[in-house]
Amino acid sequence: MKTEPPPTADYPVALHLSGRLVVIVGAGQVGKRKLRGVAPTGARIKIIDPAGTEIHPTTKTDYLQREYRPGDLSGAELVFICTDDPVVNQQVADEAAALSIWYCRSDQPRRGSLTVPAVLRRENLTVAVSTGGGSPALAALFRDRIAEMVPDSWGKAVEIIAAVRRKWLTEQTEVKYNQEVLRKLLDQELVPLIAHKQIKKIDQLLLSQFGAGFTLSELRVKIDEGAP
Template sequence: MADYPVLLQVQNRLCVVVGGGPVGIRKARGLLHCGARVRLISLRPLPDDAFLSGAEIVLRDYRPADLEGAFLVFAATDDPVVNAAICTEARSRGALVNRADAGEGSDFTLPATVRRGDLTLAVSTAGRSPALAALAGERLSESFGPEWATLLEVAAALRQKRLTLQEKTEYNRDILHRLLAGNLLALIAEGDVAPIDCLLESLCGEGLTLEHLGVRLPKGTK
């Protein structure tokens, strides 16, 4: 059966990772990045460069009570018996569980992820080849440069304006097509405000400049 893709809001919710190897650390970092409260249980101490500031680190054998109050659970030890026990316990507590050593045993899997500001691109292979997911993510990363983050800011600001004016939502797709045909992405990458304002005003109406939309070009561009 096909997997159902969702994006979860984990801010301030407790997520428990069991296992402090490279895999557990990667999952914990991804969770911290999204504002989750992270509890990481590990038998062995973490390496010095784990950089998990803000996480609660518990260095001992996993106990079922470690999962108390968890929204998400990650079974990421190198012991399949322990991982299986974590999955059973998590489900009995009503938490969703990810099993690092077996895609089939998981309630959810993690995709390879590329972020450009609030634009998120995620690749899954339904657990069949994580290395292929990573490779496809690298390709996406090359195709979607940092200018996409600014494009999203422009699109979101225009959308906000038009919704305020109660116009039809088809407008959003149409105007984006026309802005892209006008080379907006390349103009953002070049970092010059004037030609971007010129394009915006010609397609969206007089006065609709970057400044009016509240969008700043990132530092590093002109």
């Protein structure tokens, strides 16, 4: 009887999958969840499952309604193994390993080459929580707790700070852009100002920290006015 490999420290990364091939073998509830997670990345997606499944019409997906076959992973850079057949799962895992393709096994997470964290998204802000596959439910619980502390306005805050950084690096201003400046922005309640759509106060805050040329309009960041 095979035993689970001893736990080791995982190395978290954010993958840029746009235009890259991702294969999902098995389109049940788990497979559909993986599809929902991958679809926004711009990846090319191939789903293999003998049973019919609903696919979002805007998703760039090649759906093969049949059993998995050796060779189906050709050209893939990421594979999700989501069937309820351990024999098929092992076959897919063996092919992925032989081709040096990163793969995630839903039935035995620690036997894959990666696990998928519970993810919280606020526009360009992504928070991921992982238990290394030990307890996905616990990771989701922590993710939900964090969500209570990270309102949607954090996503717009990331957009503003990224725009400030781009402008600063491009124009080489004399303002020292570092963590201290970012802390000042946050300490002076940038996020609540965004949540309450206080555009004039946000502009005043940015001008006080970075000087002329750093208003929202000059940074090309739009915040819809109106009731928060």
